[in-house]
Amino acid sequence: MSKRKIRQAAFLAACYCASLPALADNPVIQTRFTADPAPLVVGDTVYLYAGHDEDDAKGFIMRDWRLYSSKDMVNWTDHGAALSLAVFPWAYQDNDAWAAQAIERGGKFYFYASVSVKGANQAIAVAVADSPLGPFKDVLGHPLIAPGTGYFDPTVMIDDDGQAYLYWGNPNLWYVKLNKDMVSYTGGITRIDAKPKNYQEGPWVYKRKGHYYLAYASSCCSEGIGYAMGGSPVGPWEYKGQIMDPSVLSTGNHPGIIDFHDKTYVFGFNYRLNFAETPLHRERRSITVAQMDYRADGTIPTLPFWDNRGVEQVQPISPYSRVEAETIAWASRIPRGRDRPFEWASGVTTERDDKRGMVVVPLASPSFVKVAGVDFGEQAPKTFTASLASAASGGKIEVHADAPGGPLVATVDVAATGGDGVWQTQSVKASAITGRHDLFLVFNPDERDVRFKFDYWQFHH
Numbered sequence: 001m002s003k004r005k006i007r008q009a010a011f012l013a014a015c016y017c018a019s020l021p022a023l024a025d026n027p028v029i030q031t032r033f034t035a036d037p038a039p040l041v042v043g044d045t046v047y048l049y050a051g052h053d054e055d056d057a058k059g060f061i062m063r064d065w066r067l068y069s070s071k072d073m074v075n076w077t078d079h080g081a082a083l084s085l086a087v088f089p090w091a092y093q094d095n096d097a098w099a100a101q102a103i104e105r106g107g108k109f110y111f112y113a114s115v116s117v118k119g120a121n122q123a124i125a126v127a128v129a130d131s132p133l134g135p136f137k138d139v140l141g142h143p144l145i146a147p148g149t150g151y152f153d154p155t156v157m158i159d160d161d162g163q164a165y166l167y168w169g170n171p172n173l174w175y176v177k178l179n180k181d182m183v184s185y186t187g188g189i190t191r192i193d194a195k196p197k198n199y200q201e202g203p204w205v206y207k208r209k210g211h212y213y214l215a216y217a218s219s220c221c222s223e224g225i226g227y228a229m230g231g232s233p234v235g236p237w238e239y240k241g242q243i244m245d246p247s248v249l250s251t252g253n254h255p256g257i258i259d260f261h262d263k264t265y266v267f268g269f270n271y272r273l274n275f276a277e278t279p280l281h282r283e284r285r286s287i288t289v290a291q292m293d294y295r296a297d298g299t300i301p302t303l304p305f306w307d308n309r310g311v312e313q314v315q316p317i318s319p320y321s322r323v324e325a326e327t328i329a330w331a332s333r334i335p336r337g338r339d340r341p342f343e344w345a346s347g348v349t350t351e352r353d354d355k356r357g358m359v360v361v362p363l364a365s366p367s368f369v370k371v372a373g374v375d376f377g378e379q380a381p382k383t384f385t386a387s388l389a390s391a392a393s394g395g396k397i398e399v400h401a402d403a404p405g406g407p408l409v410a411t412v413d414v415a416a417t418g419g420d421g422v423w424q425t426q427s428v429k430a431s432a433i434t435g436r437h438d439l440f441l442v443f444n445p446d447e448r449d450v451r452f453k454f455d456y457w458q459f460h461h
Contacts, residue, residue, distance in 0.1 A: 025310025027286030035285035036099035037267035114152035170201035316375035333364035365444035381459035384410035390452035
């Protein structure tokens with residue numbers, strides 16, 4: 001090994017062992033800029049619908065809604081675009097795929113979204129699917145809620161008696177009572193005049209243990225997350241405090257709150273990844289998550305502003321089952337050379353392959369994805385298998401334990417498969433690893449810029 005590679009390996013082992021645990025979990029998505037989180041629990045899975053800020057955004061440039069899922073709250077699987085503005089052909093198509101939320105009822109999934117109508121203001125659209133993964137279809141052919149000033153940021157809640165409510169609005173708060181079909185409503189649009197004192201936008205309404213909660217983006221700008229409690233789905237709402245205080249680190253916020261595995265989680269966003277690339281403020285946001293608690297009376301203690309650490313893993317990942325390559329806790333490039341400081345940059349992306357769905361594609365050499373909390377148990381694996389497509393030979397994947405420069409578990413020399421649409425599995429010998437580890441799949445560690453596609457991986461006894 002050359003002196004340069006020895007220095008780089010030492011840098012990686014020292015730097016990443018110390019830094020990555022603090023960096024690896026928040027924001028939860030690094031292959032896209034994401035905003036306006038809308039988590040939905042279905043069985044043992046959290047589905048995270050996300051607004052998508054384009055990479056070249058300076059103002060808001062948003063054309064689709066992305067979807068991620070997780071069974072452990074740490075590793076998130078990229079499902080690509082759940083739907084785009086093209087689903088609503090009557091809407092303005094070049095921008096304004098703003099905040100959305102999905103909910104399940106009667107085995108169907110209803111997606112309420114903020115869109116613009118050409119020549120008018122924002123409106124609320126609804127699309128329907130038979131699965132949280134879609135495909136979603138516009139069943140009305142027109143807005144559910146006609147355009148109006150401040151008509152965006154929808155949230156939906158179904159009460160215990162089956163009555164569903166749709167809320168939205170900035171700086172006012174409106175609601176309607178949805179019919180059981182969830183795509184029409186009875187009665188007029190009602191404005192809640194007694195809104196909480198620092199309500200701004202981004203409402204999220206839910207019920208827990210007999211209490212109704214209205215969380216929202218507060219005190220623009222910067223925005224924190226405020227909340228109020230009420231005795232009914234329509235209030236009156238009593239301001240209770242801040243789930244999170246505003247910070248100069250983020251001009252916006254947008255809550256999404258769920259219960260999962262007996263814990264409560266609040267999602268929001270910050271600009272951490274944007275500022276890792278540029279000192280300029282651009283509307284390129286990144287979704288974050290923190291665990292949230294309740295006092296005995298149902299009130300919520302204030303959390304510190306989003307930090308780099310995420311939440312504890314709910315359950316480990318088995319390496320002996322197929323793991324999609326796009327299941328990621330953290331992704332980044334690795335700096336070339338000893339003296340370059342570690343800093344996030346878009347070294348890895350995901351894209352849709354015609355045959356395999358979402359796959360991982362390295363953009364920078366070297367770069368890596370981290371998969372957190374992989375439990376090998378007491379019996380060590382014998383082989384490591386990866387599904388790959390590559391037009392050229394010379395690519396490489398190194399699997400390391402606990403850090404990008406940690407113990408080497410397996411090495412795959414990526415062979416030319418006959419094209420980047422021709423898929424082959426490659427199996428190699430694995431080292432005798434046992435117990436639970438974070439795995440780092442390092443792409444092109446020798447700094448050869450070879451592009452390939454990566455579909456899934458799996459260890460075998």
